[in-house]
Amino acid sequence: MNDAKVRLSGVTKRFAGAQDVTALEDISLEIAESEFVAIVGPSGCGKSTLLRLVAGLQDPTSGSVEIQASRPGRPKTAMVFQEHALFPWLSVRDNVAFGPRNREVPRKEAAQIADEQLARLGLGRFGDFYPHQLSGGMKQRVGIARALAQDAEILLMDEPLGALDAQTRTLLQEQILELRQESRPTVMYVTHAIDEAVFLSDRVVLMSARPGRVRDIVELDFPVDRGPDLRGTEEFAKVSQGIWNHLRDEVQAAMTGGEQ
Numbered sequence: 001m002n003d004a005k006v007r008l009s010g011v012t013k014r015f016a017g018a019q020d021v022t023a024l025e026d027i028s029l030e031i032a033e034s035e036f037v038a039i040v041g042p043s044g045c046g047k048s049t050l051l052r053l054v055a056g057l058q059d060p061t062s063g064s065v066e067i068q069a070s071r072p073g074r075p076k077t078a079m080v081f082q083e084h085a086l087f088p089w090l091s092v093r094d095n096v097a098f099g100p101r102n103r104e105v106p107r108k109e110a111a112q113i114a115d116e117q118l119a120r121l122g123l124g125r126f127g128d129f130y131p132h133q134l135s136g137g138m139k140q141r142v143g144i145a146r147a148l149a150q151d152a153e154i155l156l157m158d159e160p161l162g163a164l165d166a167q168t169r170t171l172l173q174e175q176i177l178e179l180r181q182e183s184r185p186t187v188m189y190v191t192h193a194i195d196e197a198v199f200l201s202d203r204v205v206l207m208s209a210r211p212g213r214v215r216d217i218v219e220l221d222f223p224v225d226r227g228p229d230l231r232g233t234e235e236f237a238k239v240s241q242g243i244w245n246h247l248r249d250e251v252q253a254a255m256t257g258g259e260q
């Protein structure tokens with residue numbers, strides 16, 4: 001891929017300690033502009049580590065991570081975490097405006113950006129609220145709005161719906177799909193939920209039990225303008241089952257201790 005937005009080449013990550021842990025081994029992966037790539041794999045296979053390496057929060061032990069910048073000054077990455085990680089002392093609006101304010105966007109403009117992103121997530125009325133006044137699903141939407149407000153080259157989402165109940169999760173999956181259709185961001189999306197990966201993405205990267213390697217990459221043929229009905233189709237069930245069949249051994253290996 002010549003025009004890769006993200007290029008991971010032979011990335012290995014080891015953590016030194018009483019017991020050395022190889023979290024990731026020889027990961028090579030390219031992600032195109034506007035592509036939505038889901039990453040699934042058993043617990044502990046290094047999915048979060050992978051996102052942290054792309055975010056520049058950690059360095060690979062060997063190999064490289066390159067991000068193609070589209071314009072100077074644009075943040076490379078913005079992260080959405082499983083736990084919303086909002087600042088409790090800031091209003092919802094100020095939480096979302098935090099990224100733009102950090103980039104020295106004037107206060108009024110940053111508030112405007114925040115209000116726009118909150119409106120996109122159906123939270124237009126809640127700008128003056130504080131995080132403790134919101135439900136878990138609303139907080140998570142604020143977390144997503146906050147990441148979107150950073151207008152980063154790549155959106156990194158680490159199990160963003162993992163802590164939510166099934167119904168809220170289903171609704172938020174649909175919201176994320178709409179956001180995707182509106183603005184076509186480049187996304188790396190870690191999830192344990194195979195149906196979520198299939199519903200949202202262009203490709204699903206299947207990882208092995210630790211040390212995490214790319215075991216397979218499944219290309220999905222569903223169009224970007226897919227709707228919620230996709231979930232009820234035979235093809236959706238077939239693809240999801242196929243991914244689970246691939247993953248089952250890895251999940252079992254992780255449960256019995258993996259390689260280390």
Ligand SMILES: Nc1ncnc2c1ncn2[C@@H]1O[C@H](COP(=O)(O)OP(=O)(O)OP(=O)(O)O)[C@@H](O)[C@H]1O
Nearest residue numbers: 015017021023042043044045046047048049050210
């Ligand atoms: N800072 C660290 N120091 C030492 N070991 C670490 C560190 N961060 C992660 N690890 C180890 O690296 C491995 C991969 O962790 P990581 O959190 O990336 O996995 P994961 O696939 O995201 O897991 P889960 O699905 O359970 O969230 C684990 O064995 C973990 O204990």
